[in-house]
Amino acid sequence: MQRNILIVGSNGYVSAIAGDSGDELWRTKLRDGIMGGSYGSIVSVLIDGDKIFAGCSGRLYCLDSLTGKILWNNDLKGMGYNVISLARPGISTQFLTRTETSNAG
Known part of the structure; x- marks a missing residue:
């Protein structure tokens, strides 16, 4: 994989961005979310050599890092x-969570 590439996972997609x-170099849509859309589908990504592993909505994917082509996927049956x-x-991957609070009242 090229060193000056950023891999982004968001809303059911994985994309490669030139640093x-x-x-945007390529974009791959992963599993559809609720009602066929992808909005809100959190995507985790892990780069390992020429492969990108992505997790989205209970499914694991392996993508080619140069093209974004899905090489295989696994439903992880029984894991939700x-x-x-x-x-x-x-x-490993890390997750950031946004929490909103209200100062009203």
């Missing part, structure tokens, strides 16, 4: 449809 220009955490020896 020097911000141009929640957020997927990914890890390899020495490599």
Whole structure:
């Protein structure tokens, strides 16, 4: 995988962004969310060599890092449809959660 590429997972998609220009190089839609849309589908990504592993809505994907082509997927049967955490020896993903509060009253 090229070093100056940023891999982004959001709303049911994985995309590759050129680090020097911000141009999108490719975009891959993963599993459809509720009612066929992808909005709100959290995507975790982990880069390992020439492969990108992505977790979305209870399914695991393996993508080609140069093209974004889905090489395989696994339904992870019996594990539900929640957020997927990914890890390899020495490599893991982290999640940030936004919490909204109201100062009214």
